[in-house]
Amino acid sequence: MAFVGKKFPNISVDVTDKTGITKKINILETAQKENKKVLLFWYPKDFTFVCPTELHAFQSAMADFEKRNTLVIGASCDTPEVHFAWLNTPKNNGGIQGVTYPIIADSNRNLSSQLGILDITNERYDDETGNVMVDGDNVTYRATYLIDEEGTVFHESVNHMPLGRNVAEFVRLIDAYTHVQKNGEVCPANWQEGSSA
Template identity: 75%
Template sequence: MATAVGKKFPDLHVNAMNDLGDTFKLNVLEEAVNNNKKVLLFWYPKDFTFVCPTELHAFQEALPEFEKRNTVVIGASCDTAEVHFAWLSTSKDNGGIEGVTYPILADSNRNLSSILGILDISNEVYDEETGTVQVEGDNVTYRATYLIDEEGTVFHEGINHMPVGRNVNEFLRLIDAYSHVQKNGEVCPANWEEGKDAMQANAKGTKEYLASH
């Protein structure tokens, strides 16, 4: 599977659902370029599951921080828009995601997730009678995350296995770091956070940084 980092995000319209129950077409690339914003797109395996609602609520709680950074948050899975809305209509106390306000892609035909190569296809079985590959199980996505800049270029891609939830603060840090690079032309060393020293991308810059840290 080739990485998407450094490439334009796929130019594809996908069904999406919002908290009002409206189904609409959403193009992640256009969302970034047309609105001159960064985009955080996170995929989760399936609605009405276990780790997934904790992540959707965590991104919702951090939404003001993403907005401060001129960043749009979009969720995504391979469920239908109708199932998304049923989950959006289910209270948090009952395992639902009521209160989530950002859009959620409904990639039920798996077009976008297939292009990105993030589907769990570990349960593929070859059918000797038909000569075709059949997929057993739900054929869901891993916990993939994409950070996309204002030109539609992916600057971060990360994929977790199903049992491991994400750290939302790390994506805020990555956005801060990339924004610093865009603004100042410096590079950000290991464990960099807003307000810490960055460095020039040359031998002298490396020596000066290491000498002082």
């Protein structure tokens, strides 16, 4: 079932950043309390090639998101310790040094399993042991969620593993949604801020 038009899941997850401190964050409550939009993007794994490119692209656009009252949050199923190690690895070594937004460490998959974006397939219940065996690495696809100030999801998308995202498109979607919030108009296709609807 699509999350669009519904509230984002109401649960707390671990999040860390370049300070190396790990806290709990509840995205639904954060959007509502801080009265901000949230862009949440998931990537499969730390310490891979395509992922840092995306993470740096979101970093480069931080000013664009801030002036649109939008928090940027990254997320993967790695641990806070691994996030911290990666945050301390220079960009030219494949690291993400310089990233300032927080990154969720969903190692227990509480949030990603609820969103249904894990790459596991073919669950098999083993009668003998009572365990469940799966295919796949149990990491997330490249899923992105845009959430408004009331915690409602207004866009969700999932890209296959090897396919990077277009940061500018998310800026456009935020602008278009903000336009609807302000003007109550329905926003036509290919709409750009400043153009006449």
